[in-house]
Amino acid sequence: MKFSENWLRSHVPTTATRDELAATLTAIGLEVEAVTPLGESLDGVVVAQIVSATKHPEADRLQVCQVDIGNGDHVQIVCGAPNARAGLKAPLAMVGATLPGGMVIKAARLRGVESAGMLCSAKEIGTDIDASGLLELPADAPVGAALAGYLGLPDASIEIKLTPNRADCFGVRGIAFDVAAASASEVAAFSAAPVAPQSEATLAVELNAGADAPRYCGRVIEGIDAAAPTPLWMAERLRRSGTRPVSLLVDITQYVMLELGQPMHAFDRDKLTGPIGVRHARRGETLTLLDAREVTLDEQFLAITDASGTDESRPIALAGVMGGLDTRVTEATRTVFLESAHFAPSAIIGRGRRLGLHTDAGHRFERGVDPALPRIAMEYATQLILDIAGGAPGPVIEAALAEHLQSPQPIELRRERLARVLGLVVNDAEVERILRALGLAVAASNEGWRVTPPSRRFDLAIEEDLIEEIARIHGYDAIPTTLPAGAARLAAPSETRVDDASVRRQMAARDYLEAINYAFLDASLLETWQAGQGAVALANPLSAELGVMRTRLLPGLVAALARNVARQQSRVRLFELGKVFEERDPGLGTRDSGAAPAPVETLRIAAVACGEAAPEQWGSPARPVGFHDLKGDLESLAAASGASLEFRASQQPWAHPGRCADVLRVDAGGESQAIGCIAQLHPRLQRALDLDVEVVAFELDLEPLVARALPRARGLSKYPSVRRDLAFVVAEDVAWAELAASIRAAAGPALRDLVLFDRYQGKGVETGFKSLAMGLIVQDESRTLTDRDVEQIVADVTAALQRDHRASIRG
Known part of the structure; x- marks a missing residue:
C-alpha cells in the first residue's frame, strides 16, 4: 500500500515528524518499506506563465520564452522542452534557487541568448520521474505563487507492507485509525452524506x-x-x-x-x-x-x-x-x-x-x-x-x-486475561483509549470490557485479537522481558528411529548437498513425470507455476539439478528430505464435516546425481556416476539404521528400461516391504526436461528406512564359526537379491553372514548364464558345529537354489 504523507495527515492530525511517523507505523505492525521525499527545497520556484515562445536563432531544438512571474514582471528563459508554448503555466526555478537534486540555478547564456532561470519538469522539482516535458499546471494556477504552497509540498510517498489480516489498511482512512491510536490523537471527521436524487434514472x-x-x-x-x-x-x-x-x-x-x-x-x-x-x-x-x-x-x-x-x-x-x-x-x-x-x-x-x-x-x-x-x-x-x-x-x-452479510459480534476482553498474556498491567483508561481510537465500541463490565469491532475490522473475532491490538498500540517495547517460569520437559530422542539430523549428516558425508524446494509444483511438470494422479490442487496458489502440491520429491529435485547444470555445474549431487501429498480417499474424511478431507502426507527422502563419480583428481581415471554408485550411497544410508535392503528389477514411466529397481526393506523374519525406487532417468524424460546429462536418482519413504530395532546386548559366541565357499551357475537375469533370500531361508538361524565375492562370465560358462561365488559363514550359540552340520546346511542351500532358481554347482 502506497500513499501520500500529507493525505494521511489530513485524516489524522499529528505533530510527529516524517521519521517519527514512519517509525510509528512500523512499530504498530504496518511495516514501512520505503519513504520517498517529494518536492523538498523548492524555495525560489514559482508558478509562471509563458507569454511568448520563439525559435532560438542558433539552435533548432531551443526556444526563447518570455515568462510572466507575477506582478507584471517578465524574465527571459531559453527552454528545450517540446511542450513549451505560449499560454502554458509551468514551474519556474528563479536564479539562486536550489532544486531537490542539488542543482543551483544561475543566470546563463545559451548559444548567445541570456536565460534567467529554468522552466522545470516534474522530475526536476522532485514530484515524479517524468522528464519528457515541462510540468503543465492548470489554467487557473496563480502566476507568481510559490509552487510548494500551490502543490501542497513538501510531501512524501510512503509504502507499507501489509499482513493479510489487515485488509482495512488498504485505504488511507484505515491507516489513520492506527496512527491516531498510536499517537494519542483522533481521526478527523469524515462526511459522506447521502446525495439527494435529482432524476428518476435507475438501472435494476x-x-x-x-x-x-x-x-x-x-x-x-x-x-x-x-x-x-x-x-x-x-x-x-x-x-x-x-x-x-x-x-x-x-x-x-x-x-x-x-x-x-x-x-x-x-x-x-x-x-x-x-x-x-x-x-x-x-x-x-x-x-x-x-x-x-x-x-x-x-x-x-x-x-x-x-x-x-x-x-x-x-x-x-x-x-x-x-x-x-x-x-x-x-x-x-x-x-x-x-x-x-x-x-x-x-x-x-x-x-x-x-x-x-x-x-x-x-x-x-x-x-x-x-x-x-x-x-x-x-x-x-x-x-x-x-x-x-x-x-x-x-x-x-x-x-x-x-x-x-455478517454483522460484528461483541467480544469479551477480561482484565485478568489481558495482564496474564502480556505480562504487564495496562491501565483501564489506556485500554479504553486504544480501543476507541481504533474505532471499536467499548462498554465496561465487571471483569473487563465488552468490545464490538466495526465492520471493517473483521479480523477481530476472539479475545486474543483484542489483546494483540492492545500490545501493538501500547508498544511491544513496553512489555518486559522475562524468562519463562516452570520446569521444561526434555524429550529424549527415540532409539527406535534414526533422527533426521543423522540422515542429513550421512548424506552430506556421501558428498551430497541438501536442497529445499517448494512443496508446490506446476501441474504440467507432474504430468511430464506421469506423476499427476492424486495431486492436490491449491485453492489460492502463489502463481500458476505452483498450482498443485507435489506427489513426489524427484520432479522438484531434478529441476534444481537442471538449474545448476544450466549454470555450468557439471557435477551435481543433491538430496531432499520432505513431505509429499496425495488426495485422501473421500471415505476416510470426517463424515458429514462439510470440509474436504486433508491430503495424505508422507515423509520421503530423495537424491539425484550427475556428472563425474568423484571430484576431479589425479589418483584414478574419471568416470561418470552410475546406478551402482547411487545404490552404494543408499546402502550406506540404510546401514545407519541396520536396515537390510533388497533391489528387484522393475519399470517406472520415468525410469530408464533395465536400469530401474524397486527398493525393499527386509525384516528379521524375511518379510519385505517396498519403500521406494532407484533408477536412471529415462532418456525421453531427460529430453522433455531439456537435460543433456545422464541423471541417476532414488526416492524412498523415510520412516521404514530409518526405523531400527532397539539395541540388545548379547555375548559373542565362544564356539568357532565355519566358512564354506560355493560357486553356482545361474541364468543371467536372476538377481543376487533373489538368490540371497533363498539362501537365508534355507540356511536358517545358523547363517551369520553371506558374502558375494565373485561374478564371472566367459570361458567355461554357457552363454546367457553367470557364475556367482559366495561365502557362507555359519555359527551356533550353544555348540561347535560338526562337519555333518555344515554339510547339511550346504546341501539345503544347494537344493533350494536348484529348486527355486535352477542353479547348479559350478564344476
Missing part, C-alpha cells in the same frame, strides 16, 4: 451468486462532463500513491478506493441495456477486458452481466478484478452507471492469477473489504463527480442478501 440490479456477492450498489448519473480535467489536488494525491491519472471518472473511482479501501467501477450507461446482474460465469463465456485481452471464463469466475435474466445476458465485467472494454467510460460519456459492491474473498481469490492479472481491486477483495462500505463509497464518489463534472444523480439502487 439482480443478485444471483448467493454468498459470493451479497451486496451491490448502483447509481445512474446523467448529464456529466466526463472530459473535465481531474483537479490538481486529486491528481497529485493519486500520483504520490503510485497511481497515474487517466481520466476524471476513472480517477474518482481510484481516489475513493485509495482513501476508503472500497474498489468501484464506472460503466457507460448508454452502452447498457439492463438490468445489471451478478452471477457465476458460464463455461465458455468470453469477455474482453479493459486491457483489450479476451478471456474465457468458467463457473469459478464471478461476472457482472447486462440484461440479467434473459437469454441475451452477457458479461460486462469480471467481478472484483477488472471491467470490460465494451462498456468502459470515455470522455464522450454523458451518463454513467457507478458500481460499488461487496464480494466474498473466496469468490475472488486466485481468479486474477489464473488470467495472469494483478489488479488493485482484486488485491483488496481477495483479503476482504468492509461489507458496509459500498453505500458510503457510492455517496462519496457521487459528490465528487457532481462537484467536478456536474450532472444529475438518480437514486442509489441497493441489492442485498442480508443472510449472507
